[in-house]
Amino acid sequence: MDDLLPLPRLIETGAGSTEIAVGAVVSGPASLRDTVRLALGVLDPRPGDAATAALRVEEDLRLGPEAYVLTIAGDGVRIEAGGRAGAFYAAQTLRQALPDEAFRSALPPGTSWTIPCGRVEDAPAFAWRGAHLDVARSFLPKREVLRMIDLMASHKLNRLHLHLADDQGWRVESRAFPLLHEVGSHRPRTVVSHRGEDLAFDDVPHGGHYTLADLAEIAAYARARAVVVVPEIDVPGHASAVLAAYPALASRPGERHRVLDRWGISPVILSPLPATVDFLLTVFGEIAGALGEAPYFHIGGDECVLDDWAASAEISAYRASLGLESVGDLHAWFLRRLADALAERGSRAVVWDEAFVSGGLRPDTIVMPWRGEHVARRAAAAGHDVVATPVFPMYFDYAEAASPQEPAGLGDAITVADVAAFEPAPASWSSEERARVIGTQFQLWSEHIPDGRALDYRAWPRGCAAAEVAWTGGPAASEDFARRLGRHLGRLDAIGVEYRPLSGPRPWQRGGAGRRRHRPGVVTVQEVMRHLHELSLSADSTRPSM
Structure with a gap:
């Protein structure tokens, strides 16, 4: 015991x-x-x-x-x-x-x-103990989602955040708008070069989507294991796959769009006009209906390039008719409109932290501050419930060591010890601010997670440390946790999890050469967090959240 x-x-x-x-x-x-x-x-x-x-x-x-x-x-x-x-x-x-x-x-x-x-x-310290799974950039078949639910449940994790749509793919059936899955769910190739190099592609088609029946099955399977599925349709940015299917929803009409075959932020954005809102609410209703119950619905709101909104005479006129002064205000209004409609249907909206900075959120909107403690505290102080999701140490697409033996990751390094030392509700915050932190979750962005074996490697045993922090509410005692984790790995072996050993990757898990090899020092998590902190400080910190 x-x-x-x-x-x-x-x-x-x-x-x-x-x-x-x-x-x-x-x-x-x-x-x-x-x-x-x-x-x-x-x-x-x-x-x-x-x-x-x-x-x-x-x-x-x-x-x-x-x-x-x-x-x-x-x-x-x-x-x-x-x-x-x-x-x-x-x-x-x-x-x-x-x-x-x-x-x-x-x-x-x-x-x-x-x-x-x-x-x-x-009993758990936090109500929200989650794992985020990006199936938009790299599609994972239903069997991998069900297996992830099993592994979450065995670690007492209870929120599966499914990132179902992005520039690189739309991953769920729509009967109202079938081109979403018929066109938006696949791309002809995927970029394989690292940053700073000339782009190179694999020329291998990639795609897949879940039917609404699949989604209902996933939700029922999760509920039986005390896991709630939180769907995410990220809008109004990250919209290339949507607009490849329905270009009339674009902010700049008449242009053709395609499902992106490369990573990064695209300037493509949905129009905020009423037709787009009606379209999205129809699709949201299909997804929520398939889930059976959707207490939470993530609508994204992050990394939006608003230039096309500012350049459009029609959108500018619409903004003025709403009495809004700027495209930033329009961004806030758009997300608030979706959140209000979701609330009427019994779902609570969840957003990334850029949506909080834009202002105008419903008071019951949950904020996921990925840019770190500074913006997280601001959201909590404004009265929003917060799920702690900072890049460091909760982005598991980063490599676990600054070593060329590691398979390619976004940057380096986030270790098991980093995760175990995480404090979701810092002791330096006020009691009121700490009370607003309802949980934490780790993120599995899938640029470098092409299949289930890579998913195992990225998620575990860092996910074990995240489960410890989420359940107990604070950092794990290092020596005692290390001892218990060493023992716990035997259980993962029995399940058949291809986790990353604490001593480093097994020979067949190593990056090898070329595009699969990690390049230490190209992007460090410290540099990223310093940049994100500067961005959050430069944002309008005085805009109220109403």
């Missing part, structure tokens, strides 16, 4: 032991019992009555919905949970108390283990 990850609030050891066998009997309310069975995976307990049950689960409404008490005694295992999520997490803790083999997909009949008695009381 001393190597659990993430670390529970309270662990007590007891005298004696009990036996847990594959197919043991579990009793309790059906919904909680079934949740425990699902969480225990290969153990697959059979439903039964309390008299014969080795595992008993009970509901205790005095506990929070994600809280639980796990008691291992000589006569069996007892779980008290405040809800389905708490029961699921209790079962995950129990599974970690067993040998690594409990994380395999199948075991010989009759397998059983003896485990020592003890007690765990636990």
Whole structure:
């Protein structure tokens, strides 16, 4: 019980032991019992009555919905949970108390283990414990998304932020506007050169999208594992794939657009006129309907080049008719209009921090400040709930070491230790500001994540450190966390996760030569954060958020 990850609030050891066998009997309310069975995976307990049950689960409404008490005694295992999520997490803790083999997909009949008695009381510090998965730049098949949900759930992470649209691809079916997936979901090639070199392309078509039925399946699969899917359609910028399908929505009419085959920020932007708003709200409704429930909907708002808005006589006239003074005000109005409509449908808007700087957000809009602590604190002080998503240390597209042995990453370096030392709600903030931090999440931007093996390498074990910070609410104790993480890697081995070893990449995980090789020092995270801090300081810090 001393190597659990993430670390529970309270662990007590007891005298004696009990036996847990594959197919043991579990009793309790059906919904909680079934949740425990699902969480225990290969153990697959059979439903039964309390008299014969080795595992008993009970509901205790005095506990929070994600809280639980796990008691291992000589006569069996007892779980008290405040809800389905708490029961699921209790079962995950129990599974970690067993040998690594409990994380395999199948075991010989009759397998059983003896485990020592003890007690765990636990609840998360943050409500939002997330992972961001960019499937727009590099599409990942549904099986990889479902597997990511499994790995998140085993680490008590509960928000899957799916980045479904960007310049390089649109990734979800639309029955109202089918050209979105028929045209916008694929590109003829992808850039493979590094920065500072002449552009070189692989000349390999890339594409894919999820049907609405796929999205419904992903959401249901996630809900069963206490994970909420947060869809993102990033607007009004990052719109090349949308405009390749529906060019009439562009701010500059009459131009042809294409799904981008290279990375970076594009000046292409959607028009803010009513036809665009109606279009987006129709698509948002399709996505939310497929998810079944969408408590959160991310609308982006970042990296928008507003030049085409300023140059358009029609858009300028529309801006004036709304009583707005600048294109920045129009940007804020556009996002507020979408957020208001989402709220009417029961979804809470989420944005990147540029949208906060533009001002005019609904008070209930959640802000993801990727440019660091300075803008995060401003958003919290303005009364917005904040999910901490800074480049350092939560952007996992950066390499884990400044070494040519690493596969190519955006820059270097963000290590496991960097993530474990992260403080989402800094102690230097006021209590009111700290209370506005509702969680944190790590970002997996996919310029350098072409497939599931690369996803494993980028996400884990840094994701283990992020889960620890998100669950406990602050930095992990370095020596104790390092010890527990070393033990936890055996569980990942049993699952089959191709994580990055703490000592460095395995021979077949190395970058090799050419485009797959990391080039240390070309972009350092310190330089990036210094630049982003300067940008956030130069932004209009006096604009109110209404």
